[in-house]
Amino acid sequence: GDSVTQMEGPVTLSEEAFLTINCTYTATGYPSLFWYVQYPGEGLQLLLKATKADDKGSNKGFEATYRKETTSFHLEKGSVQVSDSAVYFCALSMDSNYQLIWGAGTKLIIKP
């Protein structure tokens, strides 16, 4: 079935470092792809999305490009801040399905 695989965390970086969180997916068709973020003690928030191949989603300095050839949607940010410390979830959706398929989440810790 459809699935999402994220790199295991926690990922620990220093402030201003470059961030990559890997996400790959398995799907029988052409899914829409999402990154959600969960800050401590809060619910999840949509960070960015891409609905077709080669689309780039971006928000708050984060970017992810929908790569059909590698079935990936890696999250990147050029210079992270302490405030980016959170859990990041990759997810996909298929038109044929009403629910999101979620990755396990990757905890990001940014040290000053």
Added chain:
Amino acid sequence: DSGVTQTPKHLITATGQRVTLRCSPRSGDLSVYWYQQSLDQGLQFLIQYYNGEERAKGNILERFSAQQFPDLHSELNLSSLELGDSALYFCASSVGDISNQPQHFGDGTRLSIL
């Protein structure tokens, strides 16, 4: 603020009991989703309602049930509670029932079973 309201924020109860979690979706949203988040299972989709009707079912136990009322708020009922039901329960809402629309999450209800 996502516009999704969940009550209560915290709930402490004992095994064998029954609880009801409540969710008010964002204004204008017709879909409501329920999720369970625990340390060992991660984020698990439970069930979705759209405009009062059940749309999709995930890993929801038979001891759990949900409904969406005419005013679009939703309730998740958990009965015969077990220690393993301790988790964060999230509600999310979206405008329609198509899964590629963004979901807006509440802050969750933390359920602790003693």
